[in-house]
Amino acid sequence: MAGRRLTQKEIAKRAGVSQASVSIVLNGAERDRKRIPDETRKRIQKVINETGYVADPIARRMAKGRNNILGVFTYEPAFPRAQADFFAPFLFGIEAAAQEQGYDLLLMTSAERDASGAKRIFGEPNRMRIADGCLLLGRKFDSRDLAQLVQGDFDYMAIGRRDEAGGPVDYVGADYAEATRALVERARGLGHSRFAYVGQDGGAESIADRWTGFNAGLAEGGNLALHLPEVGLPAERLIEEVRASGASVVFFIELADAIPFKRAVTAAGLRVPGDLSIVVLGSHVRPDDTGTRFATYAIPREEMARRAATALIARLEGRDYETQTLLSCDLIEGETLGPINERV
Template sequence: MSGITPRKRRPTQIDVARAAGVSQATVSSVLRDPSKPVNRIPEATRERVISAAEKLGYSPNAAAQRLVGGRSFLLGFHTFEEIFPADQTDFYFDFLLGVEREASRRGYDLMLLSPTAASQNTRGAFGSNATARRLLVADGGILVGRHVDNALLAELDANGHPFVLIGRREIAGIEVPYVAFDYASATARIVERLATAGHRNIGYIGEPGGGEQTEDRLEGYWRGIDEAGIRASSVKHGAPLTPAELERWVTERGITAVVVEPGDDDSNIARLVEAADALGLGIPSDLSVGVLGDPPFTAAPREWSRFVLSRYDVGAAAVELLIDILDEEDRPRQRVVAPEIVEGSTIAPPRTGSPKR
């Protein structure tokens, strides 16, 4: 996946323990109050731990410092768009379900944060970001949405407040902890399936302003194109293809298949169907279609050939990662979940000769 190389992750107590040659429990005892001796821990050991922490630039977890007893066992869940109450057909519903059930299984309560409330109160003790200030109530936060606020992520990182983003995000100088879908590999597999069916001219219809998700899908698209040895291809972002544009793709460029990046719904897929219908093109008899995701298919219901995103699993994985961060576990802070490929019925071998019109 492309992006700016992030800085090295924040040192943990495990890192300090390794550098000092002691257990994590010893490090925890010493760093609870570095100015005071600790019973049963030799002074030389205490000084070695403090020295290792200073050399590594270790700073204590901000959440753990807030409470004498350790944690509130409360996790914040913040969305960058207004999505509550979430309907069962909503794009975000399964994220929330996975977060809620995994948090409950781990013994944590969940606090939902409203983006509207945050925008109405923009100043406070935690810098100028009201959402960041609200997240301080919880041990850590899980954030989700299409329009991610980079300034909020930077402020949380700068203040050492644990958080996990659902979805990949690259910010210069920050290693953003996230759980994301492996869009690149899944897209490459859809292109591979089209190529195996005999398609050599495959178009790409992209979602405008898709950010890292679009970058990852495009990476997978070009990877699949290269691996299949396909030379001719077309890419369009922004408004859906008009009938005139689709006609040029088919008649002038020889395109026999397209892959489509959906948004939160299937409206752009429905527009493609309308354009094909206007030209008398059958799907998949004249034009094969692979959908790069699984939005709620309400405008264009069909058994689409696609990949399915397990939002429930990603929500649960985000909780698991956040608790790993709270526990200072030495595990990767950026994780991906592989989508499942669904065969569907919208990919077929290309028609020989001109399409029926």
């Protein structure tokens, strides 16, 4: 049989049973399979084991309505060398949930790209329907894709909070707004009243949520002394801007911007914390090259993905699930946030 797929008819012939019995054992509902005598089922299973037969997933989909495959679509490369620390926990969580519940994963890598070079879910080639449903990952989603998913009949779950797209989007996300507000509150509790913010204030929902939380914290006390939405200044020049503004604490969206800033602050003879405090809005697995433990919060990436995959499976199987979930982020004290002019 090398080189071609074994058919159910051939399995039936080898087992000495009807093809209908083979089809029920392979694809039938549990109540139908129970009607097949134990001896018949054992003979069919013996042939399957001996031949290494694998059911055609498309045929199984037609017979059962699903084939226990979850698609995983990422708007950015799933395994980038520069950002492996960002995506890896998501993939760990997806794999764990799929393995626990008997599902396989299909990584969508052949998606069409639009005129700007951005990936699109829908287009040619499109193999989405091979999977029963799909998990969506990315820093920023295409709103047209989301609108088509919301209005269509294909099951999905987004990992990360998403704005409405012609209707509510199903997602499991992290509560960046509350975690950021809590960090501002912590800084205020240490005596900080003038804040600098380095990073965008909009675009992707995760970025907008951080800005919302930051302003919510300032509404309770303190003021924004400096906001640099586009990071392009050399670290030394950024220090001058921060010092001129009178800010005593700097909030960074990106760890990659905080690292050279902290290094430059130290090189200038200033203390972190003490003369300046630094906060990073969201933890990263990759440590910086100085070994600094920044004040930040832990984003539950693996749990977000596991919960999203579990919810998608429940949706596929007709069970109740949470359509929109935000998980809390635990604050990490670190060593870069302290009282103003702290003496060590």
